[in-house]
Amino acid sequence: MEPGVGKLMKENEKLKGIIKDLGLTLSPEKIHLVGAEYGFELLGFTFVRRYSGKRRKVTTRWYPSPRSEKRIRERIRNMTGRNMLAITKPEEAKETPIPILKGYGNYFAYSMGASIFHEI
Structure with a gap:
């Protein structure tokens, strides 16, 4: 235990x-x-208790889980892949993932996932 x-x-x-x-x-x-210091995943987030040097105490950090990162990357790849680009105009292909990215950004806006969002 x-x-x-x-x-x-x-x-x-x-x-x-x-x-x-x-x-x-x-x-x-x-x-x-499980103890919070070991971390757990819930609703697309990973929660972990870590020491913060800035605050000089243990704080809870949450960020998008690896599974949710993988899912959004796959979704964007499917929307902008060669199959989709062959049947749509470039202007339409550019606009297609914007609502998905906005939704992802809004859902994870209050997490520590800014660096992850910029990678996508």
């Missing part, structure tokens, strides 16, 4: 009680308790 998981298990029991009161259930197959 990883460090700090004992406390998480106690909190998990409280959470189960709250969820049960709402008439919902947690899926045991989908739950994996």
Whole structure:
């Protein structure tokens, strides 16, 4: 068992009680308790607890997960690939990925993903 998981298990029991009161259930197959310093992925983000030299304390950092980066790159590649360029005009091909990139940028705007977004 990883460090700090004992406390998480106690909190998990409280959470189960709250969820049960709402008439919902947690899926045991989908739950994996892990300390935040080891990081976890949720809703396309990777969350990690790291020491910040600037703030001189441990802070939570979140950024786009590698899987979400891969998906957006594939989507843009499919939209601007040779197959699509053969059937569209260059002006249309240039405009096609803009809404996708705006959506990606808006979703990850409040994360630490600026450098990742610039790479795309």
